[in-house]
Amino acid sequence: MYKIVILGSGAAPGVPAIAMGWGNCNPENPRNFRTRTTTYFEYNDTKLLIDTSPDLRGQMLQNGITSLSAVLYTHSHADHLHGIDDLREINRINHGSLDVYGSDDTVRVIKQRFPYLVATPQKANNVSMQPSLVANVVNYYEPFYINNLKIVPIRLLGHAVPSTGYIFNDGEIVYVADYRKLEDKALEFIKKDVELAIFPMTTTKGSEFHAGLNEILQDIKRLGCKKAIINHMAAECDYDVVKTITPENVEPAYDNMLITVD
Numbered sequence: 001m002y003k004i005v006i007l008g009s010g011a012a013p014g015v016p017a018i019a020m021g022w023g024n025c026n027p028e029n030p031r032n033f034r035t036r037t038t039t040y041f042e043y044n045d046t047k048l049l050i051d052t053s054p055d056l057r058g059q060m061l062q063n064g065i066t067s068l069s070a071v072l073y074t075h076s077h078a079d080h081l082h083g084i085d086d087l088r089e090i091n092r093i094n095h096g097s098l099d100v101y102g103s104d105d106t107v108r109v110i111k112q113r114f115p116y117l118v119a120t121p122q123k124a125n126n127v128s129m130q131p132s133l134v135a136n137v138v139n140y141y142e143p144f145y146i147n148n149l150k151i152v153p154i155r156l157l158g159h160a161v162p163s164t165g166y167i168f169n170d171g172e173i174v175y176v177a178d179y180r181k182l183e184d185k186a187l188e189f190i191k192k193d194v195e196l197a198i199f200p201m202t203t204t205k206g207s208e209f210h211a212g213l214n215e216i217l218q219d220i221k222r223l224g225c226k227k228a229i230i231n232h233m234a235a236e237c238d239y240d241v242v243k244t245i246t247p248e249n250v251e252p253a254y255d256n257m258l259i260t261v262d
């Protein structure tokens, strides 16, 4: 059984945005209030975060998250990464380090930007003073396990920095982060029906570094997703409008949206 909570459904500026305000979003609809991208992912006893947005503290408090097995990172942009210091609270609860996973590019940037939080499996940091994270490099298309959860990292093409998606348990759940295009090779690793896929959008028309709605809907079909969630939306995307222009099996995300898959 999977339990997934979209802790933050917004693109980098969040909604409302400091510069743009509510944009095209109806401020009366609470589903248009969006913090930045973090996703909570639970499978049996395995509890993960995918990314740690700058809004992480509020997201964890609001959802009562006090226990994590690990964190998966998709890429090094600030809106996905810069809440990383708040993981210290998990270190304090665990009295030890926490494993984080990312591609070699992402892990390199984490170590450059936040050298003080890097620990080793042998030696944790002093968690009353700083976070204590053990960085694990994952290779594209090489499966790895966290407890009994099988994870295959996939390469996402066309974003401004290298970006990684994750296939869980041979495709039961697929998580796509900022991207323009899926690499064909990723499809080889989907061996089961895709019960749920999560895609990022930013704006419906797309841009140089982000797929637009048409491209995303094509990918949802290509993967044969039973259900898909459109996540990571900017102030251009009103919840009700996106819901109206997407097929029945596709739903826009909102903060604290809970999805369970048996």
Ligand SMILES: [Zn+2]
Residues within 6 Å of the ligand: 011, 012, 037, 077, 079, 080, 178, 232
């Ligand atoms: Zn982003």
